[in-house]
Structure formats: C-alpha cells, structure tokens
Amino acid sequence: MKGKKIKKVPTKKIVNKILDECDVVLFVLDARNPEGTRNRKLEKMIKEKNKKIIYVLNKADLVPIEILKKYKEKIKGENPESTVVFVSAKYRKGTNILRDAIKRYLYSNNIREGKVGILGYPNVGKSSLINSLTGRRSATSGLVAGLTKGEQWVKLTKNIKLLDTPGIIEPKEEDELVILGALRYEKIKDPVTPAVKILRNVHAFNKDAIKRLYRVDVENVPIDENTLREIGRKLNYLEKCGNVDITRTARTVIKDYLEGRLNYYNVELEKYGQEREDNIEFITKYLDSFLFVEDAHGIVTHLKDVDELKKLKVKKPILGSKEIGDTVVVISFGEKSYDSGRKRVEEYAKKNTIDLYSIDKGKCGRNRIVVGVGEKKDKQRNIQ
Numbered sequence: 142m143k144g145k146k147i148k149k150v151p152t153k154k155i156v157n158k159i160l161d162e163c164d165v166v167l168f169v170l171d172a173r174n175p176e177g178t179r180n181r182k183l184e185k186m187i188k189e190k191n192k193k194i195i196y197v198l199n200k201a202d203l204v205p206i207e208i209l210k211k212y213k214e215k216i217k218g219e220n221p222e223s224t225v226v227f228v229s230a231k232y233r234k235g236t237n238i239l240r241d242a243i244k245r246y247l248y249s250n251n252i253r254e255g256k257v258g259i260l261g262y263p264n265v266g267k268s269s270l271i272n273s274l275t276g277r278r279s280a281t282s283g284l285v286a287g288l289t290k291g292e293q294w295v296k297l298t299k300n301i302k303l304l305d306t307p308g309i310i311e312p313k314e315e316d317e318l319v320i321l322g323a324l325r326y327e328k329i330k331d332p333v334t335p336a337v338k339i340l341r342n343v344h345a346f347n348k349d350a351i352k353r354l355y356r357v358d359v360e361n362v363p364i365d366e367n368t369l370r371e372i373g374r375k376l377n378y379l380e381k382c383g384n385v386d387i388t389r390t391a392r393t394v395i396k397d398y399l400e401g402r403l404n405y406y407n408v409e410l411e412k413y414g415q416e417r418e419d420n421i422e423f424i425t426k427y428l429d430s431f432l433f434v435e436d437a438h439g440i441v442t443h444l445k446d447v448d449e450l451k452k453l454k455v456k457k458p459i460l461g462s463k464e465i466g467d468t469v470v471v472i473s474f475g476e477k478s479y480d481s482g483r484k485r486v487e488e489y490a491k492k493n494t495i496d497l498y499s500i501d502k503g504k505c506g507r508n509r510i511v512v513g514v515g516e517k518k519d520k521q522r523n524i525q
C-alpha cells in the first residue's frame with residue numbers, strides 16, 4: 142500500500158475511543174462483500190451512542206454501479222436515514238462525496254468542530270481510505286497534536302478532524318478471515334478450504350470469471366478441489382512427482398481474489414460513478430418557519446441572508462427537494478451557472494412528477510441557488 146503508514150494500536154482501545162469521541166463513524170465495508178463485512182451489533186452500539194454512521198462501500202472500482210446501488214437501497218431499506226457512499230480509496234474516487242456527506246451531517250447538526258473515526262474489518266481498506274482522505278498533505282503537515290502516543294488526529298478540513306488510526310473489528314472464523322484478507326494466506330495451514338469457497342462464491346455471481354482468468358472450463362461441473370487441481374495444472378504448479386501442488390494453487394487463487402484479479406464482476410473502472418445524495422435538509426431547515434414557501438422569489442431572498450449558507454463552500458452542486466405542507470420545494474445549490482441550475486431543477490421536477498409553478502435564482506455567498514416551487518401531480522389530482 143502506498144502513502145502514509147498507518148499505525149496499528151490495540152483494537153479494543155481504538156474502537157472504544159472512536160465510539161466515545163467521534164461524532165461520525167465511517168464504517169468501511171468491502172463493496173465486493175458488504176454483507177460479510179457488516180457488524181450489526183457494533184452498528185447498534187454506535188447508534189445507541191447517538192453517533193452518525195456513514196457506510197463506506199470501498200473497493201467500488203471492483204463492483205458495477207448497479208450492484209452498489211442495490212446494496213445502498215438495502216441499507217436504506219433497513220433505515221432510511223442511513224448514509225451510504227461508494228468509494229475507491231485505491232483510485233481516490235468518491236472521497237469528495239464522502240467529505241461532503243461528513244460536512245453535511247455535522248453542519249445540519251450544528252457541530253462546528255467535528256471528529257471522525259474509521260472502523261471496519263481487516264483489509265476492507267481503512268488505511269487506504271485514511272490515506273486517500275488526507276493523502277494530499279505530507280505525512281506531518283496535517284497532523285494535530287496527538288492525545289496518546291500512537292494516535293493522532295489529522296485535519297480533514299479546518300474544523301473536522303480524523304483519527305488517523307483505524308478501529309479494527311475482530312473477525313470470526315478462520316476461513317472468513319482468509320477471504321477477507323485478514324489472515325495472511327501464506328501462513329495458514331489449509332488454504333484449500335477458503336480457496337474453494339472463494340471460487341464457489343465468485344462462480345455463483347460470475348460464470349465467466351474462472352474461465353477468463355485460468356482458462357479452466359467449469360461449466361456443468363461442481364466447484365471443488367478438482368477445480369483447484371485443474372487450475373494448478375494450467376498454472377503448471379507441479380510437484381516433483383508430477384502431482385499438482387494444490388496448496389500453492391489455493392494460495393494463488395486467494396491472492397488473485399484479494400488483489401482483484403479474480404472478481405465477482407467484469408467491470409471497467411470508467412463505469413464507476415455515483416449520484417450525490419439528494420438530502421438538502423441543511424438548506425430546507427431554514428424554511429421550517431418561513432411563511433412564504435409557495436413563492437420561489439421569497440425563498441431565494443430569505444436564504445440569501447442566511448449567514449451559514451453564505452459561508453458554505455460546496456465542491457459539487459447539490460440537488461434535492463422537500464415537501465413542506467402541500468408544497469414541494471426543489472433546490473439546486475452551488476451549480477456552475479444559473480442556466481444549468483435551472484435545467485437541473487426542471488429535470489428533477491419532471492422526473493419526480495412535480496409541477497413547478499414558480500422558479501427563481503440568486504446567490505448565497507459564492508453559491509448560486511435556484512429554487513423551484515410546485516406540487517406533486519398526484520396531489521393535484523386528489524384535490525380536483
């Protein structure tokens with residue numbers, strides 16, 4: 142792994158520190174195996190402590206966007222308030238969206254000096270994430286004086302600090318550990334069992350993967366030790382007596398999986414992308430007691446004077462809507478031009494069957510804001 146070396150500190154101590162001190166916990170999941178890298182008991186504990194969890198589906202470069210979106214929906218289905226962000230720490234993708242999600246949560250909860258911690262099973266990419274969130278700084282310039290030796294806070298922004306030591310969740314069984322990449326496959330006595338499991342898991346998702354990488358035909362045959370033997374033969378991993386070296390083959394299969402060559406999906410990095418969250422609560426909260434929400438011009442004039450919004454800098458435009466009584470307010474914040482803002486508001490309204498009857502624009506500090514006001518089409522029908 143390139144970048145700054147991340148310190149390893151006793152697990153429980155760091156996990157507890159994150160749970161006690163941080164406002165936001167980045168729960169890092171392996172996007173290829175999100176279910177296997179969740180820990181609901183710990184998630185419940187974090188929620189009970191009133192801390193915000195942001196699920197970071199890391200290694201998103203190895204998974205198609207449709208699959209990522211499905212998993213996001215699943216998490217949102219369990220709890221609509223969950224925040225899920227796709228990231229590739231390795232290729233530094235999605236980290237700005239993650240930063241925005243952190244800022245937005247802290248901002249809308251009036252937390253001015255926020256602390257962020259990173260948790261996850263071994264090998265999900267916690268250290269890579271820390272490096273990619275902080276990496277543009279040199280190893281020392283971003284550091285804030287550490288509280289305890291070995292743990293340091295790194296600045297994410299002027300007001301947000303990140304604990305640069307990730308909390309490692311202790312995993313369960315040996316096979317799982319190997320598949321997670323948490324136990325060194327070079328060291329375990331029996332790499333065959335986890336290697337066969339990996340081949341089965343991958344094959345269940347992608348009938349092409351084994352053939353593509355090892356040129357072994359697995360159509361209509363069970364995936365078992367014999368598959369490994371076939372792979373070993375193709376790789377020419379033979380012992381002196383001529384038998385296939387199955388242990389070496391198994392280690393290679395595990396390595397190929399962990400390093401992303403043997404993959405659930407065939408995916409090009411270019412396909413990876415994500416839409417921003419449509420949560421504009423940090424703006425619409427200023428409309429809660431505003432009397433004239435039916436009037437886009439009134440809203441723009443009102444929001445222009447909100448100091449907090451004037452100070453805000455968003456790297457990428459934000460688009461979303463909120464229903465206030467019978468009215469739906471659609472807002473684009475931080476667009477490059479008013480024209481593109483208006484276009485995005487109109488497209489958003491069309492997609493969400495909102496009939497806009499008022500639209501206006503203005504500036505909050507350096508941010509262009511376009512506000513559309515309308516009604517849901519189905520609501521109108523009910524009224525008529």
Ligand SMILES: Nc1nc2c(ncn2[C@@H]2O[C@H](COP(=O)(O)OP(=O)(O)OP(=O)(O)O)[C@@H](O)[C@H]2O)c(=O)[nH]1
Pocket residue numbers: 142199200201202203228229230231232261262263264265266267268269270307309323401
């Ligand atoms: N393809 C891909 N690989 C990644 C990504 N992030 C991390 N990795 C790889 O995953 C492996 C583990 O990354 P680490 O950052 O060391 O993971 P960790 O969670 O800190 O691991 P522990 O220190 O064992 O707890 C490394 O080989 C990384 O190169 C990613 O976004 N995409």
